[in-house]
Amino acid sequence: MDKAELRKIVEEVVDVLVRKGLVKGSCCCDSPSGITGAxxxxxxxxxxxxxxxxxxxxxxxxxxxxxxxxxxAAAQPxxxxxxxxxxxxxxGSLNAEQEHTHCPSCPHCESLAHLGEKELKALGxxxxxxxxxxxxxxxxxxxxxxxxxxPNATQEEVxxxxxxxxxxxxxxxxxxxxxxxxxxxxxxxxxxxxxxVVGFPLGSTTATVKSIEARxxxxxxADEIDMVxxxxxxxxxxxxxxxxxxxxxxxxxRGKVLKVxxxxxxxxQEEKVRACLLAKxxxxxxxxxxxxxxxxxxTAEDVRLMRETVGPLMGVKASGGIRDAAxxxxxxxxxxxxxxxSASVAIVTDAKVEGKGY
Numbered sequence: 407m408d409k410a411e412l413r414k415i416v417e418e419v420v421d422v423l424v425r426k427g428l429v430k431g432s433c434c435c436d437s438p439s440g441i442t443g444a445x446x447x448x449x450x451x452x453x454x455x456x457x458x459x460x461x462x463x464x465x466x467x468x469x470x471x472x473x474x475x476x477x478x479a480a481a482q483p484x485x486x487x488x489x490x491x492x493x494x495x496x497x498g499s500l501n502a503e504q505e506h507t508h509c510p511s512c513p514h515c516e517s518l519a520h521l522g523e524k525e526l527k528a529l530g531x532x533x534x535x536x537x538x539x540x541x542x543x544x545x546x547x548x549x550x551x552x553x554x555x556x557p558n559a560t561q562e563e564v565x566x567x568x569x570x571x572x573x574x575x576x577x578x579x580x581x582x583x584x585x586x587x588x589x590x591x592x593x594x595x596x597x598x599x600x601x602x603v604v605g606f607p608l609g610s611t612t613a614t615v616k617s618i619e620a621r622x623x624x625x626x627x628a629d630e631i632d633m634v635x636x637x638x639x640x641x642x643x644x645x646x647x648x649x650x651x652x653x654x655x656x657x658x659x660r661g662k663v664l665k666v667x668x669x670x671x672x673x674x675q676e677e678k679v680r681a682c683l684l685a686k687x688x689x690x691x692x693x694x695x696x697x698x699x700x701x702x703x704x705t706a707e708d709v710r711l712m713r714e715t716v717g718p719l720m721g722v723k724a725s726g727g728i729r730d731a732a733x734x735x736x737x738x739x740x741x742x743x744x745x746x747x748s749a750s751v752a753i754v755t756d757a758k759v760e761g762k763g764y
Contacts, residue, residue, distance in 0.1 A: 537572065537575040537596055537597030537598055538575065539573065539574050539575040540572075540573050541573045541574055541755075542755070543574045543575075543754035543755055544731065544753075544754045544755075544756065546731065546734050546735070546738070546745070546753060546754050547574045547575050547576055547577075547750075547754045548575065548576075548577055549577065549734075549738060549742070549743065549744055549745050550574075550576040550577055550744075550745050550746075550747065550750045550753070550754065551576070551577055551578045551579070551580040551601055551630075551723070551725075551744060551745065551746045551747075552567055552570060552571045552574075552576040552578070552579045552580065552747075552748075552750040553579075553580040553581075553698075553725070553746050553747055553748045553750070554567045554579070554580070554581055554748060555580065555581065555582055555603065555606070555607075555698065555699075555748075557582075559581070559582070559585070561585075561588065564579075564581055564585045564588060564589065565588075565592060567579050567581070567589075568589055568592040568593055568598075569592075570750070570751055571593065571596075571598045571750075572593065572596045572598055574750070574751065574754055575597070575598070576598060576750055577598070577599060577744060578598060578599035578600060578601040578629065578630055579593065579598065579599075579600060579601065580601040580602065580603070580630075580632065580746060581600070581601070581602060582602065582603065582606075583602045583603070583604075583619065583622070583623050583626075583628075585602075586600055586602050586623050586626040586627055586628045587626045587627055589627070590626065590627025590628070591627075599629040599630055599663075600627055600628050600629050600630070601628065601629065601630035601631070601632060601663075601665075602623045602628045602630075602631060602632070603631075603632045603633070603634070603667075603697075604616050604619045604620050604623065604631050604632065604633040604634070604655060605619065605633050605634040606632070606633075606634055606667075606697060607634060607697040607698075607699035607700065608634065608637075609633075609634030609635050609636050609637050609667070609669065610636065610637075610638065613650055613651045613653075613654035613655070614654070616633055616651065616654060616655050616658075617654040617655055617657065617658040618658075620633070620655050620658040620659050621658045624658075624659065624662055628662070629662060629663065630662060630663040630664075630665065631655065631659050631662060631663070631664050631665070632665040632666075632667055632694060632723075632746075633652070633655045633664065633665070633666055633667065634667045634669065634697060635648055635651060635652065635666060635667065635668060635669070635681060635684075635685075636648055636651050637669050637672055637673070639651070640673070640677055640680065640681055640684075641672075641673070641677060645680060645684060648681070648684050649684045649687065649688055652666055652684060652685055652688035652690060653688045653689070656688050656689045656690060663691045663692070664689075664690045664691050664692070665690065665691065665692035665693070665694045665721070665723055665744075666681075666685035666688075666690045666692065666693050666694060667694045667695075667696065667697055667725075668681045668682070668685075668693060668694065668695060668696075668712075669696055669697060669700045670695045670696055670702070670704070670705075670708045670712075671696060671700050671701050671702025671703070671726075672700055672701070672702075675711065678708065678711055678712065678715075679711070679715050681693070682712050682715040682716050683715065683716075685716075686716050686717075686720055690720075691720070691721055692720065692721035692722065692723050692743075692744060693712050693716055693720065693721070693722055693723070694722075694723035694724075694725055694744075694746065695708055695709065695712070695723065695724050695725055695726060696725050696726035696727075697725075697726070698725060698726040698727070698746070700726075702726065702727075703725065703726025703727025703728070704724035704725055704726050704727060704728060704737060704742075706736045706737060706739075706740040707740075709722055709724050709737050709740040709741050709742050710740040710741055712741070713740065713741025713742075714741075721743045721744060722741050722742050722743055722744070723742065723743070723744040723745070723746055724737035724740075724742040724744075724745055724746070725745065725746030725747065726746070728745055728746075728747040728749065728753070729747070729749045729752070729753075729759055730749070730752065730753060730758075730759065731752075731753050731754075731756045734747070734753045
């Protein structure tokens with residue numbers, strides 16, 4: 407059986423599942439009739455077929471993650487004397503209520519957090535991953551990508567990283583690509599995600615190379631991809647190249663979380679805004695401040711600007727130089743929904759940390 411025949415079979419199977427209401431078709435926000443495969447009423451227009459694509463290692467992904475950037479809504483009247491910020495002027499009056507992000511706070515997605523094991527299995531779940539901390543820690547732990555990206559990281563250090571992530575229930579571990587299979591095995595069933603980096607740390611590889619890196623990482627077990635943008639192209643004003651670069655990785659990461667690293671220390675305010683808008687338009691899930699290798703890290707001011715630019719629903723990750731609980735809290739208050747740090751344990755236990763790190 408060749409690839410084309412396999413694709414045809416998969417499309418037919420998915421189409422049947424959609425018609426039976428076992429798999430949702432297009433989201434109601436994107437359908438002209440506002441109907442999904444699971445909620446269609448008698449006589450209503452049926453949703454279109456769910457398209458699929460072949461990924462690396464024979465994996466099959468639906469393209470249902472693709473959501474067009476919502477059209478600019480009618481400008482809201484401002485209070486007398488109020489001035490629009492540069493980010494708001496650049497972003498336009500996007501109607502956040504129409505955006506569909508598939509994140510826990512998405513207004514269009516029903517949260518399953520309140521359901522128990524039996525209810526989740528009744529919905530069709532074969533496996534349920536949940537993380538319960540075994541060590542006392544603050545609620546900040548759920549924001550943290552427990553990070554180890556130094557080039558001389560050993561397998562023993564990565565194993566310790568995974569054990570700490572499980573003990574404190576961090577959102578993920580963030581490691582270099584070669585350690586993805588190892589971490590995927592160590593964290594299987596724990597509820598802790600495996601995050602890795604693409605085009606790291608310079609962002610200067612081609613879009614093709616970045617997309618191949620992303621596909622390979624996902625095939626090896628990565629749940630989340632942090633990619634570095636082409637900083638030089640952005641500073642040259644070549645927004646088309648930056649968009650195409652991000653879009654190539656987005657197409658390679660269907661069904662997975664994509665974070666776009668801007669390297670804010672190298673950018674002007676206007677460039678930060680443009681980079682955020684390009685990442686959002688390309689369909690990324692997060693914008694992220696820094697690699698930690700670019701001569702500067704996260705600042706509350708940058709996080710606030712990024713949040714203002716992308717709106718309330720897209721993720722913002724602060725990374726680089728976050729070394730204590732107070733700094734972490736400042737980033738969260740500024741709008742960060744994820745923190746990348748190697749001082750994770752110290753942050754969530756409010757302990758002192760010595761030396762420098764990510």
